Amino acid sequence: MNWLRKTHRQYYYELLNEVRLNGNWEAWLDFFAEAVIVTSTQAVDTARQLVDLVNEDRDRISGLGRAAVSTLRVHRAMMGRPITTSGWLVEKSGITPATVNKCLGHLERLGIVRELTSRRRNRVFTVFVSVNVSAIRNKDVPSFKK
Numbered sequence: 001m002n003w004l005r006k007t008h009r010q011y012y013y014e015l016l017n018e019v020r021l022n023g024n025w026e027a028w029l030d031f032f033a034e035a036v037i038v039t040s041t042q043a044v045d046t047a048r049q050l051v052d053l054v055n056e057d058r059d060r061i062s063g064l065g066r067a068a069v070s071t072l073r074v075h076r077a078m079m080g081r082p083i084t085t086s087g088w089l090v091e092k093s094g095i096t097p098a099t100v101n102k103c104l105g106h107l108e109r110l111g112i113v114r115e116l117t118s119r120r121r122n123r124v125f126t127v128f129v130s131v132n133v134s135a136i137r138n139k140d141v142p143s144f145k146k
Contacts, residue, residue, distance in 0.1 A: 054079060057112050067106055070095055074103040078113065082127040
């Protein structure tokens, strides 16, 4: 809700001043309740978009044939830790290092995962999320008219 206070900073402080000077809690509470509604609605929308993205990724991974089972295990592990190393994925998934690295290669080719370090060893991978959270966050922001 910090972004909302920043977006409507002057109005926010006017309402707080009204509370201080005149005890007008109702207007400030209305503003605050509206902010809670907007923030929670946006959080739910973002969560739904992320779930849809993960499901789309799983559908694409399922098209890999025999490699799909292991690749889905690696993908599932990465959902719990979106920036990670292949060593951690080996530990978490119980899959051999060679298989984890092949799975990561499949995920890179599908555009789901990106390698961050450009090294041959001790590489770090991230799940590539194409959701623009700041655009979602600023969508349909009410004007909070006086």
